């Protein structure tokens with residue numbers, strides 16, 4: 001009798017600890033059916049405990065993860081390890097009742113009860129952490145002023161594009177006499193021009209290509225699947241649009257500032273071993289365009 005009482009006390013203590021836990025705690029049996037679903041799990045997944053007991057765990061996983069998860073649990077059941085953190089390198093998602101995916105961290109452990117293996121998963125919602133990491137990634141890759149990819153991001157992307165067999169062209173672009181723009185319209189006016197140019201270039205060059213800000217008034221475009229004639233045409237089209245003010249762009253307070261740009265063009269050739277060869281030739285083209293009077297397009301090679 002005393003033993004029964006002790007057991008009841010211990011069970012109710014266990015229940016209150018599990019229910020007060022901040023993390024979702026779910027237990028499944030050998031057939032992957034849910035045997036325990038605490039309050040935090042109700043909050044995380046949007047289901048009531050009554051709905052979930054005896055349900056297969058798969059209900060809480062995005063369809064694409066279900067098969068892999070079953071294999072993972074089988075393998076874990078056979079391994080001598082008693083607890084482990086589920087894959088920390090790849091993001092793991094749970095599936096909310098409303099169909100949305102929830103990024104989670106999962107610690108899983110197993111116990112053997114009467115010869116049968118049971119698993120307990122402790123699941124933490126890491127939505128805030130994931131948002132923060134994504135934000136930091138974005139900030140590290142994007143130029144604040146224009147919203148374009150920055151030099152580092154461009155180098156990464158361009159290098160991987162260079163590895164493919166596809167034709168590739170580079171436009172090296174530099175706004176003309178930008179110091180004069182700053183001197184005449186102030187640094188803020190200069191910033192407005194940079195933002196305007198970024199927006200017009202992105203629209204004119206097209207979403208299938210990459211436009212990035214290398215720094216200052218220097219920009220670059222990587223044109224994918226584009227040969228020399230097409231690259232020259234895109235460059236000339238952009239130069240002319242800017243020079244003729246043939247674009248619709250909403251300037252801040254309608255204070256449109258005239259500007260022009262010079263462009264150097266280089267096309268990937270069989271002799272190009274690295275992206276840096278191509279970028280160097282585009283730079284030489286840009287230098288030539290400046291030498292020859294600015295507001296021009298020059299190609300090298």
Ligand SMILES: Nc1nc2c(ncn2[C@@H]2O[C@H](COP(=O)(O)OP(=O)(O)OP(=O)(O)O)[C@@H](O)[C@H]2O)c(=O)[nH]1
Nearest residue numbers: 174175176177178179180182187188190191216217
């Ligand atoms: N407003 C603004 N100015 C910048 C920024 N970054 C660089 N600059 C300015 O850009 C100007 C670049 O001047 P230069 O390199 O002499 O070239 P330029 O006057 O454009 O002359 P060319 O390139 O030879 O046509 C400098 O005055 C920099 O201060 C920026 O983010 N905002």
